[in-house]
Amino acid sequence: MYAYDELDRTLINERVSEFRDQVKRRLSGELTEDEFKILRLQNGVYLQLHAYMFRVAIPYGTLSSKQLRRLAHVARRYDRGYGHFTTRQNIQFNWIKLAELPDALADLAEVGIHAMQTSGNNMRNVTSDQWAGVAPGEIEDPRIWSEIIRQHTTLHPEFSFLPRKFKIAITAAEHDRAAIKIHDIGLRLHKNADGETGFEVLVGGGLGRTPFIAKTIKPFVSGRDILSYIEAILRVYNQYGRRDNIYKARIKILVHELGIEKFAKEVDEEWKAMGDVGLTLDHTAIEEVRSRFSYPAYEKLPHMPDELKQAAHDKLFERWRKNSVSAHKVQGYSIVTLSLKPVGGPPGDASAEQMDAVADLADKYSFGEIRVGHEQNLALPHVAKRDLPVLFKALDRLGLATPNVNLVTDIIACPGLDYCSLANARSIPIAQELTRRFANHDTADLIGRLHINISGCINACGHHHVGHIGILGVEKNGEEFYQITIGGRADENAQLGTLIGPAVPYAEVADVIEDIVEAYLALRDRPEELFVDTVKRLGVEPIRERVYATR
Template identity: 70%
Template sequence: MYIYDQFDRTFLQQRVAEFSDQVERRLAGQLTEDEFKVLRLMNGVYLQLHAYMLRICIPYGTLSSAQLRMLAHVARTYDRNYGHFTTRQNIQYNWIALKDLPSAMADLATVGIHGIQTSGNCIRNTTTDHRAGAVAGEVDDPRVWAEIIRQWSTNHPEFTYLPRKFKIAVSAAEEDRAAVLVHDIGLRLLDDGNGRAVFRVMVGGGLGRTPFVGKVIRENLAPEHLLSYLEAILRVYNAEGRRDNIYKARIKILVHELGAEEFSRRVEAEWESIRDGYLKLDEVAISDIRSRFRYPDFEALQDAPSELVAALMNPAFARWHENSVGRHKVPGYAIVTLSLKPVGGPPGDATAEQMDAIADLADRYGFGEIRVAHEQNLCLPHVRQKDLPELWRELDAIGVATPNVDFITDIISCPGLDYCALANARSIPLAEALTERFADLDRAKNIGRLHVNISGCINACGHHHIGHIGILGVEKNGQEFYQLTLGGKADENAALGQLLGPAVPYDGVVDVIERVVDTYLDLRQGEDEIFVDAVKRLGVAPFKERAYVAD
């Protein structure tokens, strides 16, 4: 956990006071909605289909138990008793009244969380691997660098009003769990071969109306130059990015139109003038940030303790352990994923009662730390293996132990037309219908790893382009239709899905997906070939041939 200092606390208190005054003037009619819009967006407040929505920043997806309890308090006191965790490791409240926003933000500030820069054309919450600091093989803890970026980017005077929103992700493990290749800037920490960590820098990734996978513009950036190099990238984008067309304003369009080589040349030229200036990080500054992270005092334990071995005789526990428990870098410990994807429920939602209970379990079993995953699940990153049986029983009692992580019902979904004014189609009811169709856990295990992503409109908040099966809601003559793509993926070999065929009406989507899955099961080369690899080998043609033929 990162320990905030007095500067952070004072900054949040001042920001709450400032926003409270803005809300008061809006309620009094002294500000129009258009005048208020730019102010509320910089504090994470959207005007959605039915009400205001408050998006809260969870820096690099790390929460303390006290912070999670406060999120539960806000859900219970100001909203409708739940929150929605997002693909950017944030949480959203969909029903907060405007008059209650200052009180909610004041409460959140007491535990160091806020909505600053979770919306607007600025640098958004920097995201990273939800297993950071717990998984083996990392070059470094990427959260240290995400925190450095957070401090540099918050209220940056030059980048407060960019051409468009801007997203940065950092990863440091062999497996990319932060989807860095589909961000405006993606950073991979690598070993340079001499035991020194360096950054591979990628730019121009992004989804939405015009999706792109990021391009590498520098292979071995020394850590001390991280901020100056990011500053150079942002300066080039801020100066040359389109402002006349919202659909062409993201950095991905600039990189595409200039070409990665030319864009890199311009960044390098800008960087030369600032690389050894005030943004150069020395070891004192890096060590100061690193020292503010508190790591658990791990015990000397052995893997596979007797308590775990005995519990594995229970088939239900064994299924959960195989699906939801990951290997920790320290012997005797484990990483536990909490599924927020119940059968028939909205993906990514957690009730206030669940959040309170998870905070208690984190204190009891996980050093008081919780992570938010890109996949809209939660994670306890440091759990003693001998505590897993009792933890499982308590997680199961509150409905977050469904053993479907990475299976077809572990669906990523945006809120869609149920909440969002931009959406063309519903996402949540479709996700619920899919979880019901594929609820049988034996069947889901046989299908294996298969990621389904649903977006209710072309803005792609559900990241449908990089789903193994991607679903995009579109409107046709006033009716909901859905385009399907196959073969996308968000890992270190990120790829965009290929269009399957004609859009499908709402009532036919689940049947079409079932036929796609059955085709995969018939054609895969053994149980080890996962769905996305079969699509890569076969192409979409055999899936299309069977998907549109009714039984």
């Protein structure tokens, strides 16, 4: 956990007071909506179909039990008793009243949570691996660097009015769980030949109506130089990025139009021209941030405790353990993923009661810490293996032990037309129907790892381009239709999916997805070959033929 200092607390509290005054002036008519809009967006407040939507940041996906309880309180007191975890380690509340928002923000500020820069054309929440600090083989905890970047870019005047929103993600593990290649800047921590820790810097990733996978512009930037290098990238973007056309304003368009070599050259020249602007991080500055992260006092525990051996005969427990429990860097401990994808449920939603209960379980079994992943699930990062059987029973009672992590029903979905003012079609009902179709866990296990991503419009909040199966809602003559892509992926081998055929109407989507999965099962060369690898080996055509032959 990161402990905020007095400066952080003052900043957050002042922001609440400022926004309270802005809301008051808006409600009295002193501020027009045009004047107020930019102010509310800078505080995470959108206007959606039914109400204001309030997006709260969960920096690098780390929450304390106290913070999660406070989120539950906001859901209960100011909303309709639930929240929605997003693909960028935020939580959204869908039914907030503007008049009550300052109170909600003040309640959150008491536990160090805020909504600054969760919307608007600025530097958004810096995201990271939800297993940061506990994943085996990690170079080092990427949250240290996420926090350094967060501090530097929060309310930074040069980055508060960018041509468009700007997103950074950081990973330090071999397997990328932070989807860094679909971010404006992706940072991969690694060590160079001299053993020094630094970053591979990727730029220009992003989805939306013009999707791109980020490209590497510098294989290694040392940790001490990362702020100045990011600043150089942003200066080039600020100078050349288009402000005349919202659809061409993201840095990915600039990188594409300039070409990666030219863009990299511009950044290097800017970086050199900047000289020493006081952004070089010395050892003391880095260690100061590092020292504010606390880590559990782990016990020395056996690799295979008796409790785990005794529970092995319980088939339900074993199924869940194999699916949702992952290796931890400390012997005797595990990382436990809590699926927010129950059969028939809206992906990523959690009730206030669930949040409170998870906070209690975190206190009891995970040193009071919870993580939020971009796949819209939660995790308890420090669970002693001996506690897994009793934790499973508790999670099962809460509906948080669906053994479907990374399987076909672990669907990423945006809120879609049920909530979003930008959406063309619904996402959640499609996801719900698919979870019912694939509700049999034996079938889901047989299919293996398969990520389905659903977006209700081209803005791609459900990351459909990089789903193994991607579903995009569009409108045709007032009806909901869905384009389906296959072969995308968001990990270290990120790539965009390929359209498999004509768009299909709402009522046929689940049938088509079932047919795609059946085609894969018939075409894979062995049970271990993942869906996305079969698509890579064979291309789209053999699957297209089977799925569309009778349509």
